[in-house]
Amino acid sequence: MQSSGGGAIIFNLSRVGTYERDKLVQYVFRTLVKLGQKREIKPISLFLEEAQLYVDRAEMVDILTRMRHLGLFPTFITNDPRTLPDEVYTLLDNLIGFMFRNQDELRQLARSGLVDYNSIDALRYLEQGQCIAVGDITSHYPLFLQILPQKGVKMGGETRRLIG
Numbered sequence: 001m002q003s004s005g006g007g008a009i010i011f012n013l014s015r016v017g018t019y020e021r022d023k024l025v026q027y028v029f030r031t032l033v034k035l036g037q038k039r040e041i042k043p044i045s046l047f048l049e050e051a052q053l054y055v056d057r058a059e060m061v062d063i064l065t066r067m068r069h070l071g072l073f074p075t076f077i078t079n080d081p082r083t084l085p086d087e088v089y090t091l092l093d094n095l096i097g098f099m100f101r102n103q104d105e106l107r108q109l110a111r112s113g114l115v116d117y118n119s120i121d122a123l124r125y126l127e128q129g130q131c132i133a134v135g136d137i138t139s140h141y142p143l144f145l146q147i148l149p150q151k152g153v154k155m156g157g158e159t160r161r162l163i164g
Contacts, residue, residue, distance in 0.1 A: 011028065037070060043072070047077060076088055096132070098131045099127070114134045131145050132145070133145055
């Protein structure tokens with residue numbers, strides 16, 4: 001499989017039944033592992049939004065340990081860091097965190113060991129579009145960043161309105 005321009009495959013599992021979702025996730029993981037072992041794909045990023053809803057603890061550990069050797073680099077995305085297993089935080093290479101105010105969530109993020117609790121505590125004071133990044137991508141220095149809106153790009157963090 002060759003691609004010069006890159007691309008993305010997105011699976012929206014929000015309206016898929018539990019049985020079908022589990023089978024689809026297992027199929028995708030098996031296929032990616034097989035392609036990675038045969039070196040039939042270039043290294044890829046694997047974004048797992050709210051993975052705790054469709055990936056069990058053992059699979060998360062497998063993703064974080066074995067899959068990176070096959071060129072599959074996971075990014076876990078969640079609104080509630082307490083729902084991801086501790087292994088995710090102890091094995092991660094990078095942490096990017098937006099505004100969190102709950103002390104339990106902040107303590108969970110600090111378990112990564114990538115950043116001290118005082119820097120993580122600063123997440124309580126961030127505004128919309130601001131974040132902290134630390135890890136391999138920042139040479140392990142915590143950086144506070146402002147994410148600017150981009151024309152023609154739907155920015156994340158948007159909440160569906162209850163009324164209207």
